[in-house]
Amino acid sequence: VLSGTQWAPDGRKIAYFATTGAGGKYAVHVTDAEGGQASLLTRTDTEMDALPAWSRDGRSIYVTSGRSGSLQIWKMSAEGGQVTQLTRGGGAEAAESPDGATVYFAKAPEIGSGVWSMPSKGGEEVRLLDSVRFGYWALARGVIYFLDFDVPSDPPRPLRFFDFHSRQITEVGTLEKTVTWTNTPGFA
Numbered sequence: 467v468l469s470g471t472q473w474a475p476d477g478r479k480i481a482y483f484a485t486t487g488a489g490g491k492y493a494v495h496v497t498d499a500e501g502g503q504a505s506l507l508t509r510t511d512t513e514m515d516a517l518p519a520w521s522r523d524g525r526s527i528y529v530t531s532g533r534s535g536s537l538q539i540w541k542m543s544a545e546g547g548q549v550t551q552l553t554r555g556g557g558a559e560a561a562e563s564p565d566g567a568t569v570y571f572a573k574a575p576e577i578g579s580g581v582w583s584m585p586s587k588g589g590e591e592v593r594l595l596d597s598v599r600f601g602y603w604a605l606a607r608g609v610i611y612f613l614d615f616d617v618p619s620d621p622p623r624p625l626r627f628f629d630f631h632s633r634q635i636t637e638v639g640t641l642e643k644t645v646t647w648t649n650t651p652g653f654a
Contacts, residue, residue: 468503468520468542469481469482469483469484469516470516470517470567470624471539471584472518472519472520473499473520473599474499474520474544475483475520475522475523475586476524477499477597478498478499479496479497479498479499479524479544480496480497480498480499480526481493481496481507481518481519481520481544482495482497482518482589483495483515483517483518483529484506486506489525489651491512491513491514492508492514492515492516493506493507493514493515494506494507494508494515494516494518494527494529494542495507495508495545496527498525503545503590505546506546507527507529507542507544507546509546509549509636510533511580512534513531513533513534513542514531514532514533515529515531515533515559516529516530516531517529517530517559517560517623519559519561519562520562521541521544521566521586522546522562522563522564522565522566523566524544525542525543525544526541526542526543526614527541527542527543527544528540528541528552528560528561528562528569528571529541529560530558530559530560530574531551533549533551534551536556537539537556537557537558537574537577538551538552538553538554538557539551539552539553539557539558539560539569539571540552541586545577548579550579550583550588550589552569552586553571553582553584554591555573556573556577557571557572557573557582557583558571558572558573558574558593558600558603559571560601561604561605562586562588563605564607566586567585567586567588568580568583568584568585568586569581569583569584569585570594570605570610571583571584571599572599572601572603573600574600575599575601576626579596579597579599579600579615579616580593580594580595580596580598581593581595581598581603581610581612582594583592594609594610594628595628596616597612597614597615598610598612598614599612599613599615601652601653602645602653603614603653604605604623604653604654606627608629608630608631609627609628609629609654610628610630611624611625611626611627611638612625612626612627612628613625613626613641613645613653614626614654622640622641622642623640623645624637624639624640625638625639625641626638627638
């Protein structure tokens with residue numbers, strides 16, 4: 467089963483993860499959009515790599531990996547080869563800023579809520595938003611959209627965005643049906 471399909475910025479390649487590693491562990495692959503043989507980017511069968519996200523220049527892919535013993539964000543060459551650990555305090559589900567300077571990421575659900583940021587070349591991890599949860603946020607130009615679960619009751623859940631320029635959170639609308647953090651996430 468393949469999951470987490472992500473188009474390269476130029477539209478020529480697709481990254482995804484699938485249960486092709488040893489014992490059914492997730493591994494990251496890249497294939498040409500027109501078809502053909504996929505390239506396996508995960509280099510070891512003993513580790514788990516998932517949730518690929520392209521860098522804006524298409525040269526790198528951010529992955530959630532367990533190769534250090536806990537889930538962290540790693541940056542790997544889109545051609546294979548060099549792999550660098552970015553986060554140290556936990557990380558999953560990365561997205562790079564339009565200028566390529568910053569990586570935003572959530573943490574695995576068992577670690578807790580929040581969206582964090584750090585320089586794309588590595589550095590200090592800074593908590594940006596508290597109420598954002600893994601699987602329920604998306605980076606857009608100048609904003610982060612998210613479904614807010616930190617409200618006192620169930621539905622409706624507010625859909626909000628954080629504006630980087632004003633540093634303000636604004637409500638866009640609400641979701642009328644029940645959405646719980648235990649649902650399979652899929653926010654885009």
